[in-house]
Amino acid sequence: xxxxxFFNNSCSICRMEINHxxxxxxxxxxxxxxxxxxxxxKLTSKSQKELLRRLxxxxxxxxxxxxxxxxxIWSKIPKYKFLSKIFSIKPIFVLFHYAYExxxxxxxxxxxxxxx
Numbered sequence: 001x002x003x004x005x006f007f008n009n010s011c012s013i014c015r016m017e018i019n020h021x022x023x024x025x026x027x028x029x030x031x032x033x034x035x036x037x038x039x040x041x042k043l044t045s046k047s048q049k050e051l052l053r054r055l056x057x058x059x060x061x062x063x064x065x066x067x068x069x070x071x072x073i074w075s076k077i078p079k080y081k082f083l084s085k086i087f088s089i090k091p092i093f094v095l096f097h098y099a100y101e102x103x104x105x106x107x108x109x110x111x112x113x114x115x116x
Contacts, residue, residue: 002027002028002029002030003028003029003030003057003058003059003072003073003076004030004032004043004057004058005018005021005029005030005031005032005055005056005057005069005073006032006034006040006043006044006051006055006056006057006058007031007032007033007034007055008033008034008035008051008052008111008114009033009034009035010033010035010111010114011107011110011111013107014055014107018031021073021077024077024079024080025076025077028076029073029076029077034048034051034052035114036116043058044056044058044063045063046063046065048114048115048116049112049115050065052108052111052112052114052115053104053105053108054066054069054104055069055070055104056069057069057072057073059072066097066100066101066104067087067093067096067097067100067101068093068097070087070096070100071083071084071087071088071093072084074087
């Protein structure tokens with residue numbers, strides 16, 4: 001079963017990173033742009049603001065957001081599987097989580113004009 005990845009394609013930084021993952025991943029990841037996408041809202045049961053604020057994935061029927069979503073993505077890309085193992089270690093994950101939240105907050109501020 002594949003993973004659905006919900007990302008903001010209209011954010012240049014987000015798009016650059018996701019495009020990199022798209023090039024090196026296989027078909028087990030489905031990339032879904034959240035920009036003006038009502039289906040993404042329905043699939044995730046998240047608001048537009050929540051989807052814009054953090055990266056999300058649906059893995060095995062569960063919606064996962066933030067730093068943990070990156071760990072899920074990395075676990076499905078052979079070249080980055082080692083990152084999923086490293087960043088799953090509790091103290092490292094906690095640091096990653098807070099670093100991600102800071103970066104994601106500033107990206108949200110940069111892109112919040114997309115909210116309808």
